[in-house]
Amino acid sequence: MGSQEDQAGGHHPDLTGAAALSGRRMPRLVRQFLKTEASGGAVLLGAAIVAMAWANSPWGESYRTLWLTDLTLRLGRYVLVEDLRHWVNEALMAVFFFVVGLEIKREVVHGDLRDPRAAALPALAAAGGMVVPALLYLAVTAGGAGSHGWGIPMATDIAFAVGVVTLVGPRVPPALKLFLLTLAIVDDVGAIVVIAVFYSGDIHGYFLLAAAALVMLMLLLRRIGVFWLPPYVVIGSAVWLATDASGVHATVAGVVLGLLTPARRLIPGSVARQWVGDPDDDPGPAELDAMTRLARTAVSPAERLEHLLHPWTSFLIVPLFALANAGVELRGKAFDRPGAAAVTAGVMIGLVAGKAVGITGASWLAVRTGAGRLPEGGTWAMIAGVGIVGGIGFTVALFVAELAFDPGALLESAQIGVLAASAVAAVIGGAVLSAACRSRPERAGPRGQGSGHEHR
Numbered sequence: 001m002g003s004q005e006d007q008a009g010g011h012h013p014d015l016t017g018a019a020a021l022s023g024r025r026m027p028r029l030v031r032q033f034l035k036t037e038a039s040g041g042a043v044l045l046g047a048a049i050v051a052m053a054w055a056n057s058p059w060g061e062s063y064r065t066l067w068l069t070d071l072t073l074r075l076g077r078y079v080l081v082e083d084l085r086h087w088v089n090e091a092l093m094a095v096f097f098f099v100v101g102l103e104i105k106r107e108v109v110h111g112d113l114r115d116p117r118a119a120a121l122p123a124l125a126a127a128g129g130m131v132v133p134a135l136l137y138l139a140v141t142a143g144g145a146g147s148h149g150w151g152i153p154m155a156t157d158i159a160f161a162v163g164v165v166t167l168v169g170p171r172v173p174p175a176l177k178l179f180l181l182t183l184a185i186v187d188d189v190g191a192i193v194v195i196a197v198f199y200s201g202d203i204h205g206y207f208l209l210a211a212a213a214l215v216m217l218m219l220l221l222r223r224i225g226v227f228w229l230p231p232y233v234v235i236g237s238a239v240w241l242a243t244d245a246s247g248v249h250a251t252v253a254g255v256v257l258g259l260l261t262p263a264r265r266l267i268p269g270s271v272a273r274q275w276v277g278d279p280d281d282d283p284g285p286a287e288l289d290a291m292t293r294l295a296r297t298a299v300s301p302a303e304r305l306e307h308l309l310h311p312w313t314s315f316l317i318v319p320l321f322a323l324a325n326a327g328v329e330l331r332g333k334a335f336d337r338p339g340a341a342a343v344t345a346g347v348m349i350g351l352v353a354g355k356a357v358g359i360t361g362a363s364w365l366a367v368r369t370g371a372g373r374l375p376e377g378g379t380w381a382m383i384a385g386v387g388i389v390g391g392i393g394f395t396v397a398l399f400v401a402e403l404a405f406d407p408g409a410l411l412e413s414a415q416i417g418v419l420a421a422s423a424v425a426a427v428i429g430g431a432v433l434s435a436a437c438r439s440r441p442e443r444a445g446p447r448g449q450g451s452g453h454e455h456r
Contacts, residue, residue, distance in 0.1 A: 032307075033103075033181075033306075033310065036310055036311060036314050037158055037159045037162040037163070037314060038159075038162050038163045038165075038166040039314070039315070040159045040311075040313075040314025040315055040318065040319075041159040041160045041162060041163030041164075042163060043314070043315050043319045044159055044160065044314075044318055044319050044322050044394070044395070045160070045163075046319070047319035047320070047322040047323045047326070048322045048323075048326040048394070048419070050323060051063070051322060051323045051324070051325070051326040051327035052326060052327060052328065052330075052419070054327055055327030055328060055329050056329060056330055060327075060329060063327050064327075066084065067083060067084050067085040067324050067327075068083045068084070068085070069083060069084050070082070070083055071083070071084055071087055080241075084324070085324045085325070088317075088320055088321055088324045088325075089321065089324070089325070089399065089402055090244060090249075090250050090251070091240070091250070092317045092320065092321065093251050093254075093317065093321060093399065094240055094250055094251045094253060094254035095254060095309065095312070095313060095317055096251075096254070096313045096317050096318060096321070097192070097251040097252070097254035097255045097258070098254035098255070098257055098258045098309070099258065099306060099309050099310055099313045100185075100188050100192070100254075100255060100258065101254060101255040101256065101257060101258015101259045101261070102258040102261060102302050102305060102306040102309075103185055103188070103258075103306070104185055104188065104189060104255075104258070104259060105258060105259050105261060105263045105302050106263055106302060106303070106306070107182065107185050108263075109263040109264070109302075110263065111182070113182065113185070113186075117372070119182065119186075120366060120371045120372040121179065121363060121366050121367070121371075121372030121373065121374075121375075122179050122180075122182035122183040122186060123182075123183075123186045124362045124363070124365070124366040124371065124372060125179075125183050125358075125359045125360075125362045125363045125366070125383075125387075126183045126184075126186035126187045126190065126359075127186075127190070127362060128357075128358035128359055128361055128362025128363075128365075129154075129156065129183070129187065129354075129355050129358040129359040129362070129387070129390050130154040130187065130190045130191075130358070131358060132350075132354045132355075132357050132358030132361070133153035133154055133350035133351060133354030133355055133358060134150045134151065134153065134154050134350065134354075135354075136153070136346070136349050136350045136353065136354040137149065137150045137152070137153050137346035137347065137349070137350040137354070138150050138346075139346075140342055140345050140346035140349055140350075141339065141342045141343060141346045142342070144338070144339040144342055145337070145338060145339035145410065146339040146340065146342055146343035146346065146405075146410050146413070146414070148404050148405070149343055149346070149347070149400075149401060149404040149405060149410070149414055151191075151194045151195075151198060151199065151400045151404065152347050152350070152393070152397050152400045152401050152404060152414055152417075152418065153346070153347050153349075153350025153351045153354055153355070153393060153397065153421070154187075154190065154191060154194060154350075154397075154400075155187065155191050155393045155395075155396035155397045155399075155400060156183070156184050156187045156355070156390045156391075156392065156393065156396075157392045157393055157394035157395045157396065157397070157422070158181070158184040158185075158188075159314060159318065159395070160392040160394055160395075160422065160426065161180060161184060161389050161390060161392050162177075162180070162181070164389050164392065164426050164429060164430045164433075165177060165180060165386075165389065165433065167430060168430060168433050168434045168437055169434075169437070171437035171438065172382075172433070172437055173375060173376060173377030173378055173382070174376075174377075175375035175376040175377055175378060176375045176377065176378045176382055176386065178375065179375045179378070179386065180386050180389070180390075183359070183386070183390065184390075187390075188396070191396050191400070192251075192252065192255050194400070195249050195251065195252065195399075195400065195403065196248060196249065196252045199249060199400065199403040199404060200247055200248045200249045200252075201247040201249075202247045203246060203247045203248065204245065204246050204247050205246075207242050207243070207245040207246035207247075208242070208243070208246040208247075208248060210242040210246075211239050211242035211243045211246060211248075211253065214235050214238050214239045214242060215239060215256065215257075215260065217235060218232060218235050218236070218239075218257075218260060219260065221235075222260075222262065227301065236253075236257050239253050239256075239257065240253045240254070249403065251399075258302075261301050261302040261305060262300055262301045262302060263300050263301075263302040263303070264300055318395055321395060321398075321399070322394075322395070322398075325398045325399075325402065325415070326398065326415070326419065328412055328415040328416055328419065329412070330416070337408070337409035337410060337413075339410065340409045340410055340412075340413040341413065343410055343413040343414050343417060344413045344414070344416050344417040344420075345417070346417070347393075347397075347414055347417030347418055347421055348417045348420055348421040348424070350421075351391040351392075351393050351397070351417075351418070351421035351422070351425060352388070352391045352421050352424050352425050352428075354391075355387060355388070355390040355391035355425070356384065356387040356388045356390070356391060356429075357387075358387070359383070359386065359387035359390050360380075360383055360384045360387040363383050363387075364380070364383075379436060381432070381435070381436035381439075382433060382436045382437065384432060384436075385429055385430075385432035385433030385434075385435075385436050386429070386433065387429075388425055388428050388429030388432055388433075389425060389426070389429030389430065389433065390425070390429075391421060391422070391424075391425030391429065392422045392425045392426050392429070393418050393421060393422055393425075394418060394419075394422045397418045397422075398415060398418055401414040401415055401418060
């Protein structure tokens with residue numbers, strides 16, 4: 001998945017899995033990422049509550065009118081007219097998925113996904129947590145009008161999940177947090193594949209070829225050493241437009257662009273430290289400018305962009321998405337259409353029960369067969385708690401629901417199912433994980449490790 005540049009050279013010292021966990025500390029970038037996700041989850045929850053309250057208030061019609069307001073983008077003879085909700089879901093969420101692509105790239109190049117054995121347990125757990133919910137949903141809807149929504153309960157919302165784990169407190173082993181993070185990232189990969197393959201429209205090959213040609217142009221610029229950001233922003237925007245016109249969901253373009261971003265430093269960090277550590281006594285403007293450029297090249301473009309964009313996606317884009325999509329009108333007529341009640345039941349059973357059974361069962365099978373091992377300091381009760389927390393679908397689940405169903409009763413019933421299931425999974429999962437972590441010191445050794453039987 002990484003480029004030739006990304007595969008060359010040594011790994012990033014801050015992000016190695018086993019070494020980073022020694023001393024029970026997580027890598028700095030991972031700690032910062034989890035902190036942002038947890039804080040963003042609180043903002044996301046607030047936006048969802050506002051949307052629900054607004055949509056069901058006496059001013060509910062203004063909520064619907066606002067998001068149905070058209071916004072026009074005109075570039076010469078090319079005119080793109082969409083309502084505000086579409087711009088949020090298609091354009092702003094492409095930035096969110098770009099950050100997801102950066103996260104995946106980081107994990108593949110530096111994190112747990114670079115080590116097949118370390119990635120085996122969360123990867124298999126994520127697979128179980130996607131397949132079982134989809135099968136349960138299909139069993140409940142039984143080929144009815146809502147069966148096309150089988151992809152809805154496959155998704156885990158990392159912001160809410162991390163927020164729940166953070167509320168449990170410092171008793172949660174760092175390795176278990178990394179397990180959840182890696183599981184959620186693999187889950188994102190699965191969701192992206194499902195969106196690209198099963199929830200895209202009719203494909204227009206010429207636009208898809210244009211998008212591919214623009215991606216090749218970006219690779220060529222990288223090859224000849226162009227790392228100035230503006231050309232990539234312009235070309236990336238053109239890739240989004242071409243992908244949107246091709247029928248492939250435009251957010252896939254964001255993921256592809258994230259995966260293409262270099263995740264290796266352009267120069268070794270030791271070179272930058274040596275140069276900056278011994279400057280002239282009184283450096284002039286030229287020297288200061290050179291030091292600034294050198295400091296930037298000592299950090300990988302992927303790390304720099306993720307550091308820049310992650311707060312924007314966590315605190316603005318995703319909450320705005322929740323504000324635009326979580327405003328479900330709670331009324332009896334939502335279940336009038338045949339199959340609507342089955343959609344709600346399928347989503348809830350898939351997320352609450354399917355995620356718990358799929359993640360815990362696949363983890364048990366992986367450990368049982370020797371394909372993986374429990375996270376350091378973790379127990380099966382903790383894995384079960386994480387599995388239930390994984391049933392918090394929200395952002396991506398609501399996103400897939402918008403793709404699966406046209407506006408109407410089926411979409412509303414799916415949204416109700418996602419919101420209800422996410423609340424249930426958060427409460428039950430948080431309680432189970434908290435109880436498991438409270439009992440951990442009594443079973444743990446002096447360094448916070450469980451018994452040998454726990455880890456084999």
